[in-house]
Amino acid sequence: MRNRFNLQQLQILEAGLIGIFFIQAVRLLIGLLYSRFASAALVSALDPASIDRTIPGIVEPSTLTSEVSFLVYMLALPLLSILLGRVRWLMLVGVVTVAIGRALLVVDSPISETMAAALVLGGGLLYLAMLIRSRAQILPYFFIVGFGADQIFRAFGNTLDPSMLPDYLGIQLILSLIAIILSFITISRGLRRDDESALSEDFGLLTILGGIGLGGLLFLQLTLLALPNAVAGRAGVDYTTFVPFILAATLLPLIPPVRALARNFISTFDGALRGWLWILIAALLIVAGTRFQGPIGGAALVSAQFFVSMTWWWLVRPQAEKERNFSGLWLILSAVIMAVLILGDSFTYEYAFVRNLAPELSSLNSIIPPLFRGFRGMGLGLLLFAIFLVALPMSQVQRRIPWKGGTLPQTVAAIIVVAAASVGAAYAARPPLIAGVRNVDNIRVGTYNIHAGFNEFFEYDLEEIARTIERSGANVVLLQEVENGRVTSFGVDQELWLARRLGMDTRFFPTNEGLQGLAVLSNVEIVFDEGRLLTSMGNQTGLQRVQVRPDAGVVTLYNTWLGLLLETPSGPTLEEQEQDQERQLNEAFSIISTDHPGGNLGRIVIGGTFNNTPTSPLIQKMRDIGFVDPLAGLPLEISGTLWRTGLRARLDYLWIRPPLLATRAGVIDSQASDHRMVVIELQISRANP
Numbered sequence: 001m002r003n004r005f006n007l008q009q010l011q012i013l014e015a016g017l018i019g020i021f022f023i024q025a026v027r028l029l030i031g032l033l034y035s036r037f038a039s040a041a042l043v044s045a046l047d048p049a050s051i052d053r054t055i056p057g058i059v060e061p062s063t064l065t066s067e068v069s070f071l072v073y074m075l076a077l078p079l080l081s082i083l084l085g086r087v088r089w090l091m092l093v094g095v096v097t098v099a100i101g102r103a104l105l106v107v108d109s110p111i112s113e114t115m116a117a118a119l120v121l122g123g124g125l126l127y128l129a130m131l132i133r134s135r136a137q138i139l140p141y142f143f144i145v146g147f148g149a150d151q152i153f154r155a156f157g158n159t160l161d162p163s164m165l166p167d168y169l170g171i172q173l174i175l176s177l178i179a180i181i182l183s184f185i186t187i188s189r190g191l192r193r194d195d196e197s198a199l200s201e202d203f204g205l206l207t208i209l210g211g212i213g214l215g216g217l218l219f220l221q222l223t224l225l226a227l228p229n230a231v232a233g234r235a236g237v238d239y240t241t242f243v244p245f246i247l248a249a250t251l252l253p254l255i256p257p258v259r260a261l262a263r264n265f266i267s268t269f270d271g272a273l274r275g276w277l278w279i280l281i282a283a284l285l286i287v288a289g290t291r292f293q294g295p296i297g298g299a300a301l302v303s304a305q306f307f308v309s310m311t312w313w314w315l316v317r318p319q320a321e322k323e324r325n326f327s328g329l330w331l332i333l334s335a336v337i338m339a340v341l342i343l344g345d346s347f348t349y350e351y352a353f354v355r356n357l358a359p360e361l362s363s364l365n366s367i368i369p370p371l372f373r374g375f376r377g378m379g380l381g382l383l384l385f386a387i388f389l390v391a392l393p394m395s396q397v398q399r400r401i402p403w404k405g406g407t408l409p410q411t412v413a414a415i416i417v418v419a420a421a422s423v424g425a426a427y428a429a430r431p432p433l434i435a436g437v438r439n440v441d442n443i444r445v446g447t448y449n450i451h452a453g454f455n456e457f458f459e460y461d462l463e464e465i466a467r468t469i470e471r472s473g474a475n476v477v478l479l480q481e482v483e484n485g486r487v488t489s490f491g492v493d494q495e496l497w498l499a500r501r502l503g504m505d506t507r508f509f510p511t512n513e514g515l516q517g518l519a520v521l522s523n524v525e526i527v528f529d530e531g532r533l534l535t536s537m538g539n540q541t542g543l544q545r546v547q548v549r550p551d552a553g554v555v556t557l558y559n560t561w562l563g564l565l566l567e568t569p570s571g572p573t574l575e576e577q578e579q580d581q582e583r584q585l586n587e588a589f590s591i592i593s594t595d596h597p598g599g600n601l602g603r604i605v606i607g608g609t610f611n612n613t614p615t616s617p618l619i620q621k622m623r624d625i626g627f628v629d630p631l632a633g634l635p636l637e638i639s640g641t642l643w644r645t646g647l648r649a650r651l652d653y654l655w656i657r658p659p660l661l662a663t664r665a666g667v668i669d670s671q672a673s674d675h676r677m678v679v680i681e682l683q684i685s686r687a688n689p
Contacts, residue, residue: 007189012141014182017175018095018127019146021102024161025120027222027491028105030342032114034488040064043458050646055671057393057459067114074122075335078328081129085325088187089314091130095183097123099176106169125335129206129328132316134190136204140312143217144254147226147309151247152421155428158500159229159239159485159493160462204316205323209392211330214315215337216389217308222338223345224383225305226250228429229493230485234290234514235270235297239496242298244426248418249306253313255414256406262310263403272367274401275314275394282307290380290514308387313402314394337389344382346488347375349516352539357394357570362537376540379513409617434505436525437475442663442683443524443550445557446474447607447654449641449675452483452516453494456644456674464672466501469521472668472679476548477504477609478559478654479519486506486515495519509544517542518559518608525550534587537572537580538563543588545595550684553603555660556595560588560608562618581611581618589625603684609675614650627655630665630680639667641676654680 039059043051052056077097084090101119104111111119131139137227153161155188163167206214224230228246232239250257266274281305313637319325347354354372356365406414437443453462469477484493499506504521509531511517518531518541533540544559563580572580588606596602606627612618614632623629631639631650642654652675656662666682 007186008138008396010182010186010189011135011138012145012590014095014179014186015131015135015138015142015566016145016149017179017182018098018124018148019142019144021098021120021176021179021658022124022127022142023146024148024153024163025098025102025105025117025124026218027161027487028164029114029117029367030222030487031460031490032117034346035454036064038410038454039457040088046645053647055455055457057457058459059457063112067118070115071118071121073168074118075125075332077122078125078129078331079124081133081327081328085130085328087132088130088134088190091127091134091185092180092183094123094125094130095179098127099123099179101170103172103176105164106166106172108166116243121335125331129331130462132204132206132327133319133325135202136316137201138319139204139316140253142337143221143312144309147221148247148251148421149225151228151243151250152425152428154423154491155228155243155247158429158497159491160497161490201318203319204327204328205319205325206316206327207393208330208333209396209484210315210317211333212337213311213390213393214334215341216386217311217315218338219341219345219386220308220390222384222491223342225301225308226486227485227491229496230491230515231289231298231301231305233484233493233508233510235301236293236510236514237295237298239493240426240429240431242302243429243461244422245302246305247425248422248487248617249302250309251418251421253310255418256411257402259310259313259403260405263401263405263407266403269403271398272395275391275397278307278311278394279387279391282390283384286382286383286387290383298470308390309401311390311394314397317397317400341386342487344375345379347372348377348379348382349486349512350539351376352564353566361364367572402475431445432500432503434503434523436505437523437550440550440684442681443475443548443555444473444679444681445476445478445605445607445654446472446668446677446679447478447480447559447609447652448677449480449609449652449673450494451481451563451673451675452486452489452674453492454489455671460490462492462497463501463671464670466498468668468670468672468677469498469502471670472677474641474677475522475524476555477521477677478544478557479521479536480559480561480609481516482508482519482526483516484510495521505547507544507626509542510539511542511561511598518544518561520546520557520559522546522548524550524555527554532591534560534562534584535580536563536584537577538566540585543591545591555603555605555682555684556601558588558592558606558608560584560606560610562609564611578616578618582621585621586617601657603660605654605656605660605682607652607678609652611651617651622653622655627657628662629653629655630662631667641667641678642674643671643676644674651675652678654678656680660684 036059040061104116228243285300285304289297334461351373354369483489495506495508504523507529508519527549531544533542541561546557640648642649661683662680668677
C-alpha cells in the first residue's frame with residue numbers, strides 16, 4: 001500500500017506538470033492561430049510590393065499553410081494509442097513531446113511558436129489517451145492542477161503569463177527535464193503492477209459523449225471560469241478580490257472530504273437525474289453571474305467554477321474486459337468541439353467585421369456571413385450550450401458516482417495546497433501603490449486605439465504599447481479597442497496590465513460581452529467613472545465618463561469609439577453607417593448635456609476613435625458646438641492616426657473647449673497598433689475649477 005501510495009503521488013506530480021504545460025500551450029496556440037490567420041489574410045489581400053517587411057508579424061499564406069498542416073499531424077498523435085495502447089512506454093513519448101515543445105516556446109529556435117505550441121498540444125493529447133488507458137483516476141489532476149497553476153502564473157504576471165517570456169527559459173528547461181524523469185520512473189514502477197486484463201478503475205475509457213463533454217469543459221475553462229479577469233469582466237467585480245476565490249473554487253475538488261460531501265449530496269437523487277441536476281445548478285449560476293453585476297454575479301461565477309471543476313471525474317468510465325478503447329479518437333473530437341466553440345465565441349465580438357466569401361464561394365454568401373453576424377449577443381448562449389455538452393457524459397452514468405474520499409494525509413496535503421495557492425495568488429495579484437500627480441499647472445492627455453494589443457499585421461506586443469504611452473509622457477490616456485480576457489488575445493486583461501506596468505490607475509467600461517470596451521489610464525487621481533452604451537448598427541460601442549482631480553477641481557473626460565465605415569456588398573451602405581455614427585454622436589451629446597445641466601461643461605475633454613476624417617460633416621459638428629481640435633490644420637503626415645499599408649487617415653481626436661488650453665499637441669510615431677497615439681498638453685492652472 002505504501003509503494004502504491006508513493007507511486008500515485010509521483011503520477012499526480014507528473015500529470016500536474018504535463019497539465020500545466022498543456023494548458024499554457026493551448027491558451028497560447030488559440031491566440032497565435034487567431035493572429036496568424038488574420039495576418040495571412042491581410043497579406044494575401046495586399047500588393048506584396050507595398051508591404052513594409054520591417055513591420056513585425058507579417059505571415060505569408062504559405063507559412064500559415066505549413067503550420068496548419070503540422071497542427072493537423074499533431075492532432076492525429078493520440079491515434080497511436082489505439083494501435084499501440086498496450087505499450088506503456090508510449091506515455092513517455094507523449095511526455096517527451098510535451099516537454100520539448102514547451103521548452104521551444106521560450107527558446108530562440110527555427111521552429112515557430114505556433115509549431116511549438118502544436119507540438120505540446122499533440123503530445124498532450126497522446127499523454128491523455130495513455131493516462132485514460134492506464135491511470136484513469138489521475139486524469140482530473142491533470143486538468144485541475146493545470147488550470148490552477150495557470151491562474152497562479154497569471155496572478156504573478158498581472159494576467160499575462162510570464163512563463164512565456166525568454167527570462168523563464170532556465171526554469172522551463174528544469175521543469176521539462178523533471179517531467180521526463182518522473183515519467184520514466186512512474187512507467188518503470190507501474191509495469192510491475194497488475195496487467196490490463198483485469199477490470200479496474202485505473203484502466204479507463206473515454207466514450208464519444210465523454211469526448212464531447214471534454215470539449216465543452218475546456219471551452220468553459222479557457223474562455224471564462226478559470227480566468228479570474230474574465231470572471232471580473234463578466235460580473236463587473238474587482239479582479240484582485242476574486243483571484244483567490246476563483247483559484248480556490250478550481251482546486252477545492254482536490255480535497256477528499258469535499259468530493260465525499262458532493263457524493264452524499266448527489267446520491268440522494270435518482271441516478272437518471274443526477275448529472276442533469278448538477279449541470280443545471282452550474283448553468284443557473286453562470287446565468288446569474290453574467291446577468292447580475294457586482295458581488296452577487298462574482299459569487300455566482302465562483303460557485304459555477306466549483307461545480308464545473310468537479311465534473312472532471314465524470315468524463316471517463318472503467319474499461320470492460322476485452323472492450324476496444326477509442327479514447328484517442330474521442331480526444332481529437334474534443335479538440336475539434338473546443339475549436340468550434342471558440343470560433344463561435346470570437347464572432348460574438350467580431351460579428352461586425354464579417355465579410356463576404358471569396359468569389360469561388362460566393363454562392364454561400366446568403367448563408368455563412370449572416371450566420372456569423374448572428375452571433376451578436378450570443379456569448380451566454382454559447383456558455384450554456386457548452387454546459388449542455390458537459391452534461392452528456394454525466395447523464396449516462398447512473399450506477400456509479402466517481403467522487404471518492406481519501407485518507408487523512410491526502411486530505412491534509414490537499415488543504416495545504418489549496419490554502420497556500422490561494423494565499424499566494426492573492427499576494428501576487430495585489431495592486432501596486434500609485435503615486436498620483438497633484439496640484440500641477442499642466443497635464444498631458446492622450447487617446448490611443450490599441451487594436452486589442454495587435455499591430456497592423458496582428459503581432460501582439462503589449463510591452464511596445466506600454467513603451468509608446470511611456471514615451472508620450474501622458475498623465476491620462478483614453479484607450480479604445482481594449483480587451484480584458486478574450487481567449488483570442490491570450491486571456492490578458494490589457495488595461496490592468498498596462499496600468500500596472502506604467503504605474504497608473506485604471507477604469508474599464510465594457511461594451512461587448514463584458515470583455516471588450518473602453519478604458520482610461522491615469523496617474524492623476526480618479527474620483528468618478530461610469531459608462532453608457534450607444535445605439536450601434538455595427539460593433540457595439542459606448543461612451544465612458546471619467547473625472548480626474550489634478551488640483552482643487554476636476555477635469556471631465558469622455559472616451560468613445562464610434563461605429564466603423566466599411567464597404568460591404570451585402571452589409572449596410574456607407575450612408576447608413578454614417579447615419580449610425582451621427583446617431584451615436586447625438587446620443588453622446590445628450591448624455592453630456594444630462595451630466596452637465598445648465599450647459600456649464602467646465603473643464604472637459606472628449607476623445608477617442610471617431611472613425612471619420614476631419615472634413616466630414618460628423619467632425620464639423622464637433623466644431624460647430626464649440627469644441628477645438630488642437631491638431632486641426634496639420635498635414636496628414638503629421639496628424640494621421642490610422643497607419644496601414646497603403647492607407648493614412650485621421651480618425652482619432654482629442655477635443656477641448658475653454659477654459660482648457662492646449663499648449664502642445666502631437667502624434668506619437670509607433671507601430672505597436674494600427675492606430676497612433678494622439679497627445680495634447682493642457683494648461684489647467686488658469687482654468688476655473
